[in-house]
Amino acid sequence: MPQxxxxxxxxxxVPSPAGRTHLVEQGTGPLVLLVHGFPESWYSWRRQLPAxxxxxxxxxxxxxxxxxxxxxxAEVDAYRMLELVADNVAVVEALGERSAVIVGxxxxxxxxxxxxxxxxxxxxxxxxxSVPYTPPGGPRPSEVFAAxxxxxxxxxxxxxxxxxxxxxxxxxxxxxLAGFYAxxxxxxxxxxxxxxxxxxxxxxxxxxxxxxGRLPAWLGEDELDVYAAEFERTGLTGxxxxxxxxxxxxxxxxxxxxxxxxxxxxxxxxGLDASTTWLADAIEAYPTTLPGxxxxxxxxxxxxxxxxERPELVSxxxxxxxxxxxxxx
Numbered sequence: 066m067p068q069x070x071x072x073x074x075x076x077x078x079v080p081s082p083a084g085r086t087h088l089v090e091q092g093t094g095p096l097v098l099l100v101h102g103f104p105e106s107w108y109s110w111r112r113q114l115p116a117x118x119x120x121x122x123x124x125x126x127x128x129x130x131x132x133x134x135x136x137x138x139a140e141v142d143a144y145r146m147l148e149l150v151a152d153n154v155a156v157v158e159a160l161g162e163r164s165a166v167i168v169g170x171x172x173x174x175x176x177x178x179x180x181x182x183x184x185x186x187x188x189x190x191x192x193x194x195s196v197p198y199t200p201p202g203g204p205r206p207s208e209v210f211a212a213x214x215x216x217x218x219x220x221x222x223x224x225x226x227x228x229x230x231x232x233x234x235x236x237x238x239x240x241x242l243a244g245f246y247a248x249x250x251x252x253x254x255x256x257x258x259x260x261x262x263x264x265x266x267x268x269x270x271x272x273x274x275x276x277x278g279r280l281p282a283w284l285g286e287d288e289l290d291v292y293a294a295e296f297e298r299t300g301l302t303g304x305x306x307x308x309x310x311x312x313x314x315x316x317x318x319x320x321x322x323x324x325x326x327x328x329x330x331x332x333x334x335x336g337l338d339a340s341t342t343w344l345a346d347a348i349e350a351y352p353t354t355l356p357g358x359x360x361x362x363x364x365x366x367x368x369x370x371x372x373x374e375r376p377e378l379v380s381x382x383x384x385x386x387x388x389x390x391x392x393x394x
Contacts, residue, residue, distance in 0.1 A: 074114060079159035081152045083143065084136030087128040088156060092118025095391040096162045097383075098153060098188075099126040102171020102195070104242060104304050106133045108291050109170065112376035113383065120384040121393040125165075127156060129173065131303025133295050141227070144306035146314040150180045154187050166391045168192035168331075168383065170372060171340075172307055179318070181326050190357075190390040192331040192383060195369055196340050197347040200354055202322030206311040217264040220271055224308040233270045234301050239293035244275025246284055251337045251368035253281045263339060283373045329357045329390040333382055335367035335374070360386055 073092075078085045089107045091114040099110040107126035117124035128135040130152055131144060138144075153176070157165045167188045169177030174196040181191040182201075203209070206221075213219040224230050234241045247253035248262035253276050255262060262274040280289065296304075332348070332355070334341035341348065341363060351358050362382060364375055372379040 073118065078134065079156055081130070081136065081155040081159075082148060083130045083138055083152060086130070086136070086152055086156055086159075087134035088125050089114065090123060090125040090160075091115060092121070092123050094121040094123050094393050095387075096123045096125060096157065096160060096165040097387065097391070098156060098165045098167045098177075099124065100153070100167065100169035100173035100176050101126070101129060101132070102169070102173045103307065104245065104292070104296065104301070105171070106292065106295055108288075108295075109370070109373060113372055113380050116377075116380035117384060117387070120387065122384075122387060122391070123160075125156070125160065127153075129176070129307075131299075131306055133299065137299060137303040141306050141309050142313060144303070145310045145317060146176065146179050147183075147317050149176050149307075150183050153177075153180045154184055157187055163187070164189045166190045166192070166387065168194070170194040171196055171369070174198075178326055181328050181330075182321060182324060185328060188328065190329040190331075191326060192333075192386065194333050194371055194379070195335060195338055197332060197334065197344045198326060198330075198351070198355055199344065199347045200321075200323045200325065201315065201318035206315055214264045217261075217266055220263050220265065221308055221311075223265050223271065224305050225311070227302075227309065230271075230305055231301050233272060234296075238296045238301075239289065241272055241275075242292055242296065243280060243284075243289055244272055244277065246289075246370065247276040247279060247281050248274070249338070249369035250281035250283065251335065251366055251374060253279055254337065254368055281368075281370075281374070283370065283376075325354050325356055327357050329359050330355045331359060331382070331386045332361040333371060333379060334363050335369055335371050336363050336365045337367060338369045338371075340369060359389060 110126035174193040
């Protein structure tokens with residue numbers, strides 16, 4: 066296999082419904098579109114780009130609308146799932162391709178799954194990292210989240226009020242990001258029985274429950290600087306607006322409530338990640354909701370940021386799966 070390095074990465078801006086999408090690409094071959102989650106950027110795929118390129122794929126990591134160098138519309142409704150799906154389709158077209166495999170992490174997993182659900186003509190297979198697929202539908206999301214936590218407030222509800230989380234995060238973006246990443250990483254997350262960092266106590270902030278003074282092993286100071294510099298430049302509103310459109314998504318996707326994703330699919334989650342433990346029923350439902358599932362992996366002792374906590378293993382799992390669902394031409 067050819068050897069690739071960071072110097073082989075190419076940054077591009079391509080037209081999208083929001084204005085433009087920033088992407089980073091590496092390699093040639095079948096297109097693999099990589100979609101990040103919150104609060105990240107294309108940079109969260111920095112270890113997978115060269116690995117996929119070396120395996121014979123055209124790996125493309127985007128900055129999702131509202132992040133990094135991609136456009137940041139002012140209107141909250143501009144961050145609806147339908148808009149993000151349209152952005153992904155536009156990227157494929159701008160790159161001169163007709164189809165792609167799409168892989169997402171965290172919010173990116175939900176964006177990837179919805180892209181595959183709504184545009185099976187474009188997205189031939191879907192990989193989901195950390196967040197299991199749950200079909201659209203069920204009760205209204207804001208009502209579900211408001212009922213969680215009893216006297217405490219679930220972080221999603223906390224994020225939904227415009228300006229509230231920004232007031233906590235933006236005075237010290239770097240420190241807040243360090244704490245948030247640490248809170249969900251296997252080697253630095255609070256021990257069992259400690260206050261849960263996914264919830265806000267009465268009159269408090271999310272940061273009150275973050276670990277302090279220690280970065281997770283996967284995150285160096287220079288890497289943290291990259292993330293912090295982007296959010297210090299852009300602010301957090303574009304990223305947080307994804308949480309603020311969840312009820313609108315629920316209505317927009319009414320026609321596909323309960324629908325399965327039928328393309329070949331992959332799931333990889335962290336054994337210590339709340340996303341996989343809370344949504345264990347969703348994983349058990351995969352024979353119905355992901356009938357095309359070809360592989361599912363739970364990584365023991367791994368937290369939420371799996372492609373950064375276990376970069377080599379995740380890259381291997383992705384390339385092995387891609388060899389089955391998108392063989393090199």
